[in-house]
Amino acid sequence: MSILHDLAATIEARKGADPDSSWTAKLLAKGPEKCAEKFGEEAIEAIIEAVKGDRAKLTSEAADVLYHFLVMLAARDVALNDVLAELAHRQGQSGIAEKAARPKG
Numbered sequence: 001m002s003i004l005h006d007l008a009a010t011i012e013a014r015k016g017a018d019p020d021s022s023w024t025a026k027l028l029a030k031g032p033e034k035c036a037e038k039f040g041e042e043a044i045e046a047i048i049e050a051v052k053g054d055r056a057k058l059t060s061e062a063a064d065v066l067y068h069f070l071v072m073l074a075a076r077d078v079a080l081n082d083v084l085a086e087l088a089h090r091q092g093q094s095g096i097a098e099k100a101a102r103p104k105g
């Protein structure tokens, strides 16, 4: 099992846990909108480090992004495996070819 799967399982197990004992439970208790907002904040922090070019800080912020991304998915009951299956489905398909094949309008 990958670290992302382990983390997703931990997050899932925090649903309904005591918000005073777990950051994940606290975040989930605030609802999916707050989880999405927090993900957005973390993404912006990662963007700032990417623009600055500080690789160590970008690495740390990227970890925050991945964690909060998984919390956001869990808040809306979207399984990590479904996201990975979507990525697998896209494998071998060029992004340029996919865009060109989209219906016009």
Ligand SMILES: N=c1c2ncn([C@@H]3O[C@H](COP(=O)(O)OP(=O)(O)OP(=O)(O)O)[C@@H](O)[C@H]3O)c2ncn1[C@@H]1O[C@H](COP(=O)(O)O)[C@@H](O)[C@H]1O
Binding pocket: 007, 010, 014, 021, 022, 023, 024, 025, 063, 064, 067
């Ligand atoms: N990977 C993480 C992880 N990354 C970041 N965070 C927390 O996310 C929070 C938000 O980080 P910020 O720096 O943005 O916090 P902040 O600036 O105080 O937040 P604001 O008040 O500004 O909104 C911090 O409390 C971090 O500790 C995480 N909390 C938990 N995990 C994982 O989730 C597991 C379960 O954690 P608990 O749910 O707390 O038991 C842990 O064992 C870890 O594996």
